[in-house]
Amino acid sequence: FTSDAYPNLKRNPNFAEISAGDVAHFKELLGSQSAVIDGVTTDATDDIEPFNSDWMRKYRGHTRLVLKPKDAQEVSKVLKYCNERKLAVVPQGGNTGLVGGSVPVFDEIVINTSRMNQIRSFDAASGVLVADAGVILETADQYLAEREHLFPLDLGAKGSCHIGGNVSTNAGGLRLLRYGSLHGSVLGLEAVLPDGTIVDALSTLRKNNTGYDLKQLFIGSEGTIGLVTAVSIQCPPRPKAVNVAYFGLESFEQVQQAYLAAKGQLSEILSAFELMDGRSQKLVIESTGNKHPLEGEYPFYCLVETSGSNAEHDMAKLESFLESVMGDGIVADGVLAQDETQFQALWRWREGITESLSHLGGTYKYDVSIPLSDLYLLVEDCKARLTEKGLVGDDDSFPVRAVVGYGHMGDSNLHLNVAVRQYSKEVEKAIEPWVYEWIQKRQGSISAEHGLGVAKREFIGYSQNETMVKLMKQLKNLYDPNGIMNPYKYI
Numbered sequence: 363f364t365s366d367a368y369p370n371l372k373r374n375p376n377f378a379e380i381s382a383g384d385v386a387h388f389k390e391l392l393g394s395q396s397a398v399i400d401g402v403t404t405d406a407t408d409d410i411e412p413f414n415s416d417w418m419r420k421y422r423g424h425t426r427l428v429l430k431p432k433d434a435q436e437v438s439k440v441l442k443y444c445n446e447r448k449l450a451v452v453p454q455g456g457n458t459g460l461v462g463g464s465v466p467v468f469d470e471i472v473i474n475t476s477r478m479n480q481i482r483s484f485d486a487a488s489g490v491l492v493a494d495a496g497v498i499l500e501t502a503d504q505y506l507a508e509r510e511h512l513f514p515l516d517l518g519a520k521g522s523c524h525i526g527g528n529v530s531t532n533a534g535g536l537r538l539l540r541y542g543s544l545h546g547s548v549l550g551l552e553a554v555l556p557d558g559t560i561v562d563a564l565s566t567l568r569k570n571n572t573g574y575d576l577k578q579l580f581i582g583s584e585g586t587i588g589l590v591t592a593v594s595i596q597c598p599p600r601p602k603a604v605n606v607a608y609f610g611l612e613s614f615e616q617v618q619q620a621y622l623a624a625k626g627q628l629s630e631i632l633s634a635f636e637l638m639d640g641r642s643q644k645l646v647i648e649s650t651g652n653k654h655p656l657e658g659e660y661p662f663y664c665l666v667e668t669s670g671s672n673a674e675h676d677m678a679k680l681e682s683f684l685e686s687v688m689g690d691g692i693v694a695d696g697v698l699a700q701d702e703t704q705f706q707a708l709w710r711w712r713e714g715i716t717e718s719l720s721h722l723g724g725t726y727k728y729d730v731s732i733p734l735s736d737l738y739l740l741v742e743d744c745k746a747r748l749t750e751k752g753l754v755g756d757d758d759s760f761p762v763r764a765v766v767g768y769g770h771m772g773d774s775n776l777h778l779n780v781a782v783r784q785y786s787k788e789v790e791k792a793i794e795p796w797v798y799e800w801i802q803k804r805q806g807s808i809s810a811e812h813g814l815g816v817a818k819r820e821f822i823g824y825s826q827n828e829t830m831v832k833l834m835k836q837l838k839n840l841y842d843p844n845g846i847m848n849p850y851k852y853i
């Protein structure tokens with residue numbers, strides 16, 4: 363853990379400190395001390411530790427209290443009390459966020475959603491699922507699979523992240539290209555404001571033009587204006603046929619040509635187009651020991667997925683796409699999954715990158731949107747800069763172990779990751795704010811899908827102008843005048 367993760371932050375003295383009376387109150391409200399997992403978790407450091415540290419083990423808080431309410435009514439009572447007492451809180455789902463948003467900075471109370479885990483309803487005719495915020499993404503998808511439907515979001519952390527967390531971060535994931543953003547697929551939600559008001563906007567309608575679409579404010583607001591307790595979401599029918607191809611390419615120019623060809627030739631069945639650079643794939647080989655699917659080594663790899671209703675037709679289209687891009691010299695080598703096992707295995711070359719990086723030590727993560735033509739240039743420029751500063755090299759004496767680029771090519775979304783032996787100010791200063799200036803020059807976004815959290819809060823100005831930030835602050839003050847919701851983060 364870095365001890366200097368928050369050098370510019372001081373605990374806000376306006377917030378109260380948790381007292382024995384508060385703990386007694388919450389125990390009374392939610393359950394007894396014996397119900398460590400189900401009710402109120404206190405004191406026991408072993409239990410409290412995972413709630414205080416994030417998935418990357420980069421950010422660490424010091425909460426002494428984790429509350430696990432079971433429904434919106436309990437959340438309402440908890441928040442009302444916290445608001446009156448000026449006790450700061452952090453909403454927490456699966457704690458897989460990558461910007462330090464889900465863990466406390468100081469002693470904020472964690473309100474964890476894991477006990478709000480019921481599917482409320484599903485209507486096959488409309489495809490609308492209504493579920494509690496604490497339902498795990500994979501559980502929701504499995505439930506839908508049994509009903510021949512699909513959750514319109516998929517990402518590497520699906521086994522742990524909660525759908526409330528997904529909505530609160532407006533997660534993008536692997537199939538945004540096909541199913542769009544949660545701003546489109548979420549039809550309604552239930553949330554609790556800091557004063558305890560339960561916002562019942564759990565509409566299941568696709569069309570509802572009756573006033574401001576206030577639910578959108580909660581999508582991507584990272585727990586700063588309220589706590590989402592349930593979500594209603596439009597789910598598409600599960601594709602009957604899903605195919606995947608994985609191929610190697612010699613240049614980023616060719617990656618762009620392959621993407622253009624995929625859009626043209628696979629159009630209505632294209633469901634993912636992912637980019638991985640050569641270094642990222644070597645890391646997956648090193649950490650898993652798996653044999654790479656292609657014989658040769660290439661600087662770039664792409665994964666193309668199709669989802670449709672006719673396996674033969676889709677496979678024929680994918681085969682002819684691969685033939686054409688190989689025939690045209692765009693793709694150097696490629697492979698098609700022949701069965702479910704190979705399908706999963708090929709996806710692991712993409713989904714396993716984050717995990718492989720985590721074995722190297724720490725990772726500076728930059729999740730950015732840039733116009734497609736410049737997408738990979740950022741990785742090259744960053745590597746050149748770190749090399750010039752003497753931070754990257756071939757042996758163990760250099761602090762940087764790898765500079766890799768991968769991401770959602772179809773969404774112009776790159777993940778630039780700088781893996782280090784340990785987090786250090788020297789490396790951080792070499793990358794920031796240079797990286798944000800680089801993105802600003804190209805009118806990109808400094809956070810495409812992971813959000814702002816504590817990691818990017820100081821840098822919002824690189825992607826949003828003063829007027830926008832002012833409007834955001836006004837909204838925050840309106841919904842959360844005492845500032846108790848996820849303080850020190852976002853804006």
Ligand code: FAD
Nearest residue numbers: 455456457458459463518524526527528533534535585590
């Ligand atoms: P948490 O991490 O618990 O919380 C995230 C933020 O939301 C915090 O600010 C928290 O306060 C707030 N929050 C959580 N629940 C609520 C609630 N009910 N109400 C209000 N606020 C709440 N993200 C992507 O977008 N695309 C990817 O492809 C992707 N891949 C990933 C792969 C891996 C291996 C990992 C570890 C992470 C990945 N992520 C990705 C990031 C992360 O999984 C997502 O941000 C996810 O949506 C977070 O969900 P969570 O339940 O873990 O939320």
